Amino acid sequence: MKIDIKDYKGSPIITPTGDIDLYSSPELRAELMRLISKKTRALHVDFGNVSYIDSSGIATFVEGLKNMKSYGGRLKLIGLSEAIMEIFRFSKLDKVFEIYGNIDEAFNS
């Protein structure tokens, strides 16, 4: 997994590329927590290049969401493939996360 972080209209977009698993999720967690510790108001995660996610990756996002909610921040997930969406649905997390089809939808929400 590689992680790219860009600024888009003043908010960070995190773009992980590759597989998010027990090996790579600690690195993703570190990046998320670094941004969250700065009380980032809105954080976008672009799933467009994520080919796979396991429960350690999901746990990372659940933890990030909980932390952001504590100060009123918003974590937005963008462009989940059908296979990944299916895991969120199965885990009943599709109702818990803000999930958008593309970046503009996420920004305008």
Added chain:
Amino acid sequence: MKIDIKDYKGSPIITPTGDIDLYSSPELRAELMRLISKKTRALHVDFGNVSYIDSSGIATFVEGLKNMKSYGGRLKLIGLSEAIMEIFRFSKLDKVFEIYGNIDEAFNS
């Protein structure tokens, strides 16, 4: 591997899809030999969907070429990826086979 055979302007085009290896090359060989036994004048093999070829696949085409040459037939290979072209080059077979970029080039030759 799957093998598709279509007729194009009166000549057969064989389109294998997937990996050509010791497991799949016997099936490819059977199809080639079936067409060659009918003394097919020109046989086209479209490599566009071939992701991998090993020496058993190469041997299959060398055998096909030898058989076709015996009656003046032509075996034309089309659309080889750079990785596959590289194996033909290494094997000094790029000079032995008729290799074309696309189907029209092959037909007009």
Added chain:
Amino acid sequence: MKDSIAITIPAHPRYLCVVRDVTVSMGKIYNLPETDIENIKLAVDEACSNVIKYACRGDTTQKIDIKFSVTKKGFEVVIDDNGIKAKPELIEGRSLTDIRPGGLGVHLIKRAFDVVSFDETKKKGNRLRLIRRLDKKAGVQ
């Protein structure tokens, strides 16, 4: 050994991708439907992740043996370790309505496999047996 393959990896998360690749390869060889393969891949990853986390506790000098086979029973994956013995009665996923990190792996394993059972007769370490029943369509042609 007929129709079965075995792989041994260090108990290190770095090698989980190899296990996933082998799982997918085996699923394809046995013509499982694509969504089943995806679910099984995730489940095997989750089971091996748990071995790394709970049985081996981060000791990456330990190893994990994974055996894949196709029998009349179905697509079977057996995962062996020499780590700390699990207490199967304590292994439980969280309630899916209780939103917190963790506790999903067990659910994902049970979604993919019809049988999920620890071999209680194994003396040292753990042997987890996972079986997915196959319908007639699957299997080597």
Added chain:
Amino acid sequence: MKDSIAITIPAHPRYLCVVRDVTVSMGKIYNLPETDIENIKLAVDEACSNVIKYACRGDTTQKIDIKFSVTKKGFEVVIDDNGIKAKPELIEGRSLTDIRPGGLGVHLIKRAFDVVSFDETKKKGNRLRLIRRLDKKAGVQ
């Protein structure tokens, strides 16, 4: 077992794709350049194909053990079988200018690996050791 993985397959061509996938996974884990990975994948496939053809002679109840490791020497693949002993002095690719089917595999193996040697001390069957030297860029980060 550190930084090494092992896989056992039946001596059947159907499982060569699994060996290729594992080879690629290991190459990626150890950051080999992409063309090196492609060449190594092909070479390991060729070596296992030869075991199936010449050592096991189509007896698919036999098995092949393949061990991948990364040491100071480089990226090493060791292939073990219990089949008919090879006579290394008789293993020779055809001249590349002599166009005929066959005889390419040995060339493709030697192209990818710096060391290609049979372990003559093995009593039954064969052990082929393949080593590709790595430059400093590769290896686990």
